Amino acid sequence: MVQHGIMGTKLPCTGSHEGSGTVVAVGSSVKNFKVGDRVMGGIIYHSCGTCGDCRGPETSTQYCTNAAYCGVKGADGYFAEYARIDSRWAAKLPDKVSFETAAPLACAGCTVYKGVVLAGLKKGEWIALVGSGGGLGHLGVQFAKALGLKVVGVDARDEGLELTRKGGADLVVDARKGDEAAVKEVKHVTNGEGVAATVNVSDAKTAAATSCAITRMHGTVVQVAQPDNVTIPFQELIFRDIRLRGSLICSAQEANDMLQLVSKHNISVNANAFKGLGDMEKLIELAESGKMKGKGIVIMDQSQIDAEGKGVM
Structure with missing residues (x-):
């Protein structure tokens, strides 16, 4: 939809609206995350806090129409070494949920x-x-x-x-x-x-x-x-x-509920992993072929995946 102009995306814009990674810095008003936390980043960025959906009740939230959207409109996305995310729409990863599982959950799962x-x-x-x-x-x-x-x-x-x-x-x-x-x-x-x-x-x-x-x-x-x-x-x-x-996307609390469900029931994402942005053409080719099983992911930092596998995150 971005490619066809449906979302009104102004270029240049870093793509991808689903991401997971490790917090390396937090803003002065962020209280619910700290450096080193493993997180799933959402698509919503800078929700207004005043519209009906922002005011809630929380579980009825569709999305803030006044917000920017990472990788889609008004905010850069996750095809990058670092990404800025909105803490109000992020979620901490349970210990049993890997980065490779969490990234596709950020939008598709939610x-x-x-x-x-x-x-x-x-x-x-x-x-x-x-x-x-x-x-x-x-x-x-x-x-x-x-x-x-x-x-x-x-x-x-x-x-x-x-x-x-x-x-x-x-x-x-x-x-x-x-x-x-x-x-x-x-x-x-x-x-x-x-x-x-x-x-x-x-x-x-x-x-x-x-x-x-x-x-x-x-x-x-x-x-x-x-x-x-x-x-x-x-x-x-x-x-x-x-x-x-x-229905479009779940609320912040529902995203947390989803991750707990994933952890408790060992829910798996059938992920097709590609290493770095250099493999983007291969990913798109697979996605458009109709032969993809599950979701495609791009690993931007292999060292985080390796560290996670060794249990040192």
């Missing part, structure tokens, strides 16, 4: 975690993720399982289906078989009803429609993916009384 939480389900209920084998989806499957939900994973790539199974989905559905087959498979395991809620993280043209089709009457669809248009047949949306919600 985004899909919010979608799963926003569905508002109780333990034992069924949730579906459409696009379950992608960078966000494979995390969403694991989050949902860790929260005690039963999970349907829907994907249209062999790589995505493989990653969905690896994440522990209770039912894996190949979207290439069509909506009719998907609905049949989902109803077979949900007492003929469909799932209670679906989180759509696929920008395929038919993904939103599929999400509604596999969701039970009066159920909820949380739209996270950002295609040019969200297209749903009116029969699915209106005749079946589907609640459609948009």
Whole structure:
């Protein structure tokens, strides 16, 4: 979206809105972090503190529309040796969560975690993720399982289906078989009803429609993916009384909750690691090929990864 000018990014701007690393300096008003802390940095930078989302309640925060966004608009991002971050949107890493795990969680993790939480389900209920084998989806499957939900994973790539199974989905559905087959498979395991809620993280043209089709009457669809248009047949949306919600990113407290969940349940990020900015072309080529399993990361400082592996951080 930055490349296509959708975000109104003024260049030059250092890219990447997800990062993790070690604090080397803190501002005079920062009280909750110290030099040496291992942290996950967020996308939000200099939120205004006065708008409705900033005032809260905390857990209902979508994001501050008056803020700058690291690597996207008004603030530099994480493709650099050092990055300035907003302490109000950063989170300390639990001991068991590595830098390589944390970086993709800073946006992808926070985004899909919010979608799963926003569905508002109780333990034992069924949730579906459409696009379950992608960078966000494979995390969403694991989050949902860790929260005690039963999970349907829907994907249209062999790589995505493989990653969905690896994440522990209770039912894996190949979207290439069509909506009719998907609905049949989902109803077979949900007492003929469909799932209670679906989180759509696929920008395929038919993904939103599929999400509604596999969701039970009066159920909820949380739209996270950002295609040019969200297209749903009116029969699915209106005749079946589907609640459609948009969701972007979680709040600061929810980011901390997510990291605790990751630590407690050993949730893993399927990371494709590249060494330094010199490998950026290779990363982009993989991402655009449709063959990537999980998330791509760029390691800017190998010494931090090495030190972490030796337990000396």
